[in-house]
Amino acid sequence: MTLPARSPADLGALAQSLLDDLALATDEPGRVTRTYLSPAHARSIDLVGDWMRARGLATRLDAVATLHGRREADGPAGRSVLIGSHIDTVVDAGKLDGCFGVVAGILAVEEIARRGLALPFAVEILAFGDEEGVRFPSPLSSSSAATGTYRREWLAARDRDGVTLDEALRGFGCDPDAIAAAAIAPEGVIGYLEVHIEQGPRLEHWGLPLGVVTSIAGQTRMGMTIEGMAGHAGTVPMDLRRDAFTGLAEIALTVERIGRQGTGDLVATIGKVAVRPGAGNTVPGRVEASLDVRASADAPRLVALDRIRHEAERIAARRGLKIAFERHVDVPTCPMDERLQEAFSRAVASLGGDLRRLPSGAGHDAMAMARRFPSAMLFVRSKAGISHNPLEWSDPLDLGLAVEALVRTLLDLAATEGRV
């Protein structure tokens, strides 16, 4: 029995209601914070898993707690199309980042079934639990497991309570020793599609609801540790101090200056700082800070990193401080698959309006998935480009258009499957 196709407005309203429900799965009542392997992550797996099962998808959890929802092909078993994104969030997040990509996949698969349309391939929806790398310095770890590129050293990483990722996985009922089995064989996969909010201002500036992603900016994420000497705020003279925080402050302004001077839309950010011992009447003896450097081309990013490191070491030496860097992430600029970009583009064009392609400054699971599968992304307009912020918002009509575009992309791939 076929049912009338839902309009983009209806699809968008439905997507928004699911996202509103998912946002209630939070570790911090009153705001959206859902970190990897937390109680909120467990609740989100139950909720999204219910949505998948209610729509006839077979669900399973892999060794790194990625939730899989699979719809088999109509007819003889063939290859599969992967659709996914992440359901973990940053601290005090919006409702859309990552989560909408999973909701869009679920609604697109449902919509194809409602319309009585057949797909000659399976569709597997992946809800990744660790894209942001907020609880552990292990961004993209879930999608890395899906592509057999997991870094075993992540398992020894500790969260702010000293719990290792290995312990957290086992406490969650997962088996770190089975991570290799989480890798999806590339032979049977047509490609990976990710629908995601733009998290930037371009589509809004162009007056467009959707855009096709050309490439994802390379990024390097590091930890900086600066050691000085803690001391009494009332007795240590200013010229005898080895203040780790003021050392970081000078380094932070240097990072900003180098970021501003960079090319290739270079950006450089210090987003997280821990000052030790953290007492108001004590000269800071130690500071731990994050460093995040990105650019749409690899050369400007690598040049900036060298300059930052060199100048930070000079500042530390002049101030009698010791500085150490630890590299957590180093991913090159990631081009998206041309054939899948074309499929997304035809789908967007069929909805009317202009078609624009754009690079992504934000990182995504598609960077990890592209290591093993042809991968592509579709962006949805973000109001004022805001993200990683509770003010993050996209017009539900735009969300519905994205779901409809994903439906049409799957149908486009269905039309060519078997002939490629």
Ligand code: HGY
């Ligand atoms: O940091 C990023 O680019 C992504 O939001 N995890």
Ligand code: MN
């Ligand atoms: Mn994010």
Ligand code: MN
């Ligand atoms: Mn994201």
